[in-house]
Amino acid sequence: MAANTVYVFFDPTCPHCAALWNNAQALQNRLKIVWMPIGLLRSSSGPQGATILSAKDPIAAMGENETSVLAHGGGITVSQSLSDDVVAKVKANTDIFKALGAESVPLIVYRNGKNGQFGKHDGTVSAEELAQMVGL
Template sequence: MNRRSFTLTAMALAAFGLAACNDKPAASSAAPAEAAAPVKKSAQEAYEAAQRAAGFSVGPVMAANTVYVFFDPACPHCAQLWANARPLHNQLKMVWIPLGWLRPSSGPQSATILAAEDPAAAMEENERLVLERKGGITANQGVSDEIKDKIKANTDLFNELGAESVPLIVYRHAQTGQYGMHSGAVDAATLRAMIGL
């Protein structure tokens, strides 16, 4: 492999690795050897768990297929997935499940989105501001404890799934019925193929 193709390959792999956000520090050689990795749930278990989470829907209420997306309002990859999925909103029901996972501001921003009169509009504003590198929406300090508890429950559920990055897309293929999970943003065509539309 020549130097130019090696550099291009390394850049492509680096870009691929940046398709999702995580809050885990890099592994350290000083870390205890006995620390156990979280047990990852199957895609079907994740799908069934996501159905019980608190989120908001976009797309047709009676759509034949539902996709669940665990997201953090501070994650630029989540914002990119939101933008990429817009063309599918008339064909697919997507339930967006907000978390308080990446930053201290994530929980209050998630609660603000979930408590909004129009959560999709609040999400649209947040994701636009994130992509513009303006930090997302201003958290509403008057959000009820009930909503805050829902965000905490979503975050706990996400951790129980053994997930390591957001966005986490949990789906059931429309044609085969096979369950799947995907970490990271994808474009509309990839999402369409992934879920069998």
């Protein structure tokens, strides 16, 4: 893990994950965030995560999804042509999430660039809190 890289396990239907997405935008030029969709909260979670991953522009798809979730919408419309590979990626992310002993999303996994300590945090945080976690 690079000093300024964070991994976020998120469920595409989670409003707390959507809030973290919005908060993290302030750090996009200083921090690499790898968003890892999982299928946890609803039956649509996995297919929506796969839809985001397989989009021509995953960042735009993620933004569309998170905006919808924050507006109490249903999130992104699931693609009818999801490949087995992309569905398997979401399942693999979900398996990693469970192997970490996590129970809630978002799950932030990070390494502090100043002191080298690894950590994980359940729940959303402000941009300032995220920056402090990773040592920015």
